[in-house]
Amino acid sequence: xxxxxxxxxxxxxxxxxxxxxxxETVEYARKAHNTSPVVTAALGRLLTAGAMMGVMMKGDGDxxxxxxxxxxxxxxxxxxxDSGGRVKGYPVNPQVLIHANEKGKxxxxxxxxxGILNVIKDMGLKEPYVGQTILQTSEIAxxxxxxxxxxxxxxxxxxxxxLMNRDNTVKQAGGFIIQLMPFTDDRIIDxxxxxxxxxxxxxxxxxxxxxxxxxxxxxxxxFGTEITDRINTGFECNCxxxxxxxxxYSIDKSDxxxxxxxxxxxxxxxxxxxxxxxxxxxxxxxxLKEEEGQ
Numbered sequence: 001x002x003x004x005x006x007x008x009x010x011x012x013x014x015x016x017x018x019x020x021x022x023x024e025t026v027e028y029a030r031k032a033h034n035t036s037p038v039v040t041a042a043l044g045r046l047l048t049a050g051a052m053m054g055v056m057m058k059g060d061g062d063x064x065x066x067x068x069x070x071x072x073x074x075x076x077x078x079x080x081x082d083s084g085g086r087v088k089g090y091p092v093n094p095q096v097l098i099h100a101n102e103k104g105k106x107x108x109x110x111x112x113x114x115g116i117l118n119v120i121k122d123m124g125l126k127e128p129y130v131g132q133t134i135l136q137t138s139e140i141a142x143x144x145x146x147x148x149x150x151x152x153x154x155x156x157x158x159x160x161x162x163l164m165n166r167d168n169t170v171k172q173a174g175g176f177i178i179q180l181m182p183f184t185d186d187r188i189i190d191x192x193x194x195x196x197x198x199x200x201x202x203x204x205x206x207x208x209x210x211x212x213x214x215x216x217x218x219x220x221x222x223f224g225t226e227i228t229d230r231i232n233t234g235f236e237c238n239c240x241x242x243x244x245x246x247x248x249y250s251i252d253k254s255d256x257x258x259x260x261x262x263x264x265x266x267x268x269x270x271x272x273x274x275x276x277x278x279x280x281x282x283x284x285x286x287x288l289k290e291e292e293g294q
Contacts, residue, residue, distance in 0.1 A: 005055055005085060005231045006212045011223040014184040015192070018052040019176040019212035020233060025051070025087065026162055026173040028235040032274050035094045037164050039074060041106045044162035045140040046079045047089050048175040051233045053144075054081025057121065065120040070138060072113025073098065080272075085233035088272040106164070109138035117143050119151065141175070148179070155180040157192075161202030172206040176215055188223060195219050237273035244268050244277045248287055260284050 005020040026044035029035070035043060046066055054064045062083050069076045073096045079089030101107040114135060121129040131151035135143050141160040148156040160175035178196075180189060196219065199205070205215050216225055247268070248256070259266055265280045279287075 003233045004212070005052055005229075005233050006216065006227050007055065007229045007231070008216070008225060008227040010216075010220040010225045011184065011188050014181045014188065015178060015220065015223065016181065017176065017178045017216055017220060017225070018055070019174070019216050020048055020052055021172075021174040021206065021212055022048045022051060022233065023170055023173045023206075025233060025235045027170040029089060030168075030170055032235070033090055033094045035091060036096050037168050038098060038106045038108060038111045039091050039094050039096050040164065040168070040170065041162040042074060042108045042111055042140065043077055043079075043089055043091050044170065044173045045108070045160040045175070046077050047087050047235070048160050048162075048173060049140065049144050049158065049177075050079035050081040050089065051085060051087040052175065052177050053119075054087060055083055055085055055229075055231050055233075057083040057123065059083060059123055061124055063122045065118070065122070067118040067120070068112060068115060068135070068140070068143075069118070070112040070115030070135065072096075072111050072115075072138070074111040074113075076115075077112075078271075085231040086236040086238075087233060088235055088237045090271050090274075108140065112138040112140075114138070117147055119147055144177075155189075157196050159202045161206065163203040163207055172203055174206050174212065174215075175202050176212070176219070178219065191222075192219075235273075237270060237275070239270040239273060239275060241277045244270070245279070245283075245287065248279065248284075249290075253288060256284055256288050260288065 003022045003024045007018045030040045050066045064081045066079045075092035081087040096111045119131040133147045136146045141158045145158045148154045156179045163172040165171045269276045
């Protein structure tokens with residue numbers, strides 16, 4: 001099954017929801033970055049959140065960036081997503097190995113440590129919107145819940161999960177975001193809190209065979225749900241040799257000359273997907289000529 005996101009409303013449009021299954025997306029990221037299990041879990045959670053938050057944006061050219069910086073061994077994570085469901089991301093340190101937490105689970109919070117969450121929305125305006133919050137638990141879902149409440153004043157519940165196989169491939173991944181509108185009835189809020197407190201974890205629900213539709217039905221079904229969109233999502237990087245070539249123009253000309261004199265090609269890797277682009281001596285000479293001709 002391909003990864004996808006659903007979005008819709010419940011309780012006479014007083015609640016809006018997003019839910020996603022992202023196993024293939026997270027497995028792609030695991031392979032691209034050769035991540036350890038705890039890093040796969042952390043990056044997978046942020047990719048899932050980014051994909052759902054990306055489709056909240058309206059414009060085709062809008063881009064969302066989620067950036068976590070922490071003092072733990074993982075150091076940080078960066079994810080970008082757009083309104084079409086395309087998402088990509090990378091960890092600063094992909095090979096973190098730490099003990100499980102007290103519950104016997106992958107210790108994402110321990111890997112991240114204390115730090116901050118930056119949410120950057122580039123919507124084609126003069127300046128991008130930037131929201132910043134202190135990490136509350138470093139488990140990611142709770143931190144994004146806190147961001148919505150404090151930076152956007154939207155009461156939300158965020159659930160994210162990544163389940164690993166014994167061979168360290170991704171078995172399940174996905175999540176949900178449920179948000180209350182200003183006119184949501186108090187009785188609905190109280191009942192929703194009860195439901196959210198009683199449900200299984202995201203990974204348990206996915207592992208039992210539940211789809212995003214099933215998860216939303218379990219949480220919001222009694223309020224009447226309407227799914228308005230089903231959007232394919234996946235790890236997609238827009239890097240190319242031509243885009244990387246443009247970056248080389250920012251390198252000092254003397255450094256390019258030195259590479260040419262040594263007769264050695266250079267390899268430039270994309271942070272997001274780890275694709276390597278080789279530029280031979282002849283190509284470097286062309287770049288130098290173009291620079292000098294400007």
